[in-house]
Amino acid sequence: MNRHEALIGQLGAACDRLTERVLGEMYADPFWRERFGARADKHGREDGRFHVQYLQQALADDEPAVLENYARWLQQVLTARGMCTLHLAENFERLAVAVVDERWPDGQAAVELLRAAKAALAYPDGLAGEVQSRAETIVLAAAVELAKVGDEEPLQVAELATLVSYCADALALTSPQALADHVAWLAGYLDRRRIPRVRLARRLEAIRTAIEQQLPGEPALTELFAAALAAVDKPSV
Structure with a gap:
């Protein structure tokens, strides 16, 4: 038994x-x-x-x-x-x-x-693992950066944590497009709620700054965020 x-x-x-x-x-x-x-x-x-x-x-x-x-x-x-x-x-x-x-x-x-x-x-190694394992630190640093420009909305930390997770997954998949696709959808989601897309761009910039402070000189990060920030301005479908 x-x-x-x-x-x-x-x-x-x-x-x-x-x-x-x-x-x-x-x-x-x-x-x-x-x-x-x-x-x-x-x-x-x-x-x-x-x-x-x-x-x-x-x-x-x-x-x-x-x-x-x-x-x-x-x-x-x-x-x-x-x-x-x-x-x-x-x-x-x-x-x-x-x-x-x-x-x-x-x-x-x-x-x-x-x-x-x-x-x-948990991703065992590589850049995805580094981003994932440092997620709390990255989110906190991004939130502090956003607070400096007066962006302190209540749901900010949860939103940042989700975006950082998407970043780690895109790195694990070796697909910047995976993050860009989510960002493009999210931009349309914000449009439907009359929330300016600049809010999303600020969050991505803050996350990029926080990750690059932790993990400087990583070409994959440059490619990842270039695709994501370009997707912010894509027309909604």
């Missing part, structure tokens, strides 16, 4: 409820429906069920690598489709919190696996 048999069964029975809770929390941010439309519901539910199924398998095999390998595979898929690693990490964390709230006797085993999967999303 597997030592986590009861927990595996509880996860199976609660799968849809856990998925709906996580999706409800995610969709409080209008980004998801605007960025992905009807696909957000369909693929969000599919991914949520897969998260639980792989979690069950990791518990059944008593092997964290099952969920960690799944997390790294999904990271490659989703970052190529317009999400960022931070989105996936937040998804795993929300699921972990939902499991905690179920108060299952063995629930901590599932929580530890989910947090190991979240940790597995």
Whole structure:
């Protein structure tokens, strides 16, 4: 008998409820429906069920690598489709919190696996890994830079963290276009809310300055931000 048999069964029975809770929390941010439309519901539910199924398998095999390998595979898929690693990490964390709230006797085993999967999303090396590992410092430095020009909006830090995650992913994908595509979409998103695009350009400039202070002399960064800043001025589609 597997030592986590009861927990595996509880996860199976609660799968849809856990998925709906996580999706409800995610969709409080209008980004998801605007960025992905009807696909957000369909693929969000599919991914949520897969998260639980792989979690069950990791518990059944008593092997964290099952969920960690799944997390790294999904990271490659989703970052190529317009999400960022931070989105996936937040998804795993929300699921972990939902499991905690179920108060299952063995629930901590599932929580530890989910947090190991979240940790597995760290890029192991290269410029992407450097940017990702320094993300908090970069975000803080960018926020300080923006404050100097009077830009201190409440959601600034969260927005900066997401943009830094997109930067790291574009570097990991060796695709400046991955960041540029997100920036072009984001510029249109701001247009629909009557928010000037200069606000986005300022954030990108602040992030670029902060990253270059941490990692000077990297040609890939020049290419990355040139594409991103050019995308700010692209017409909305």
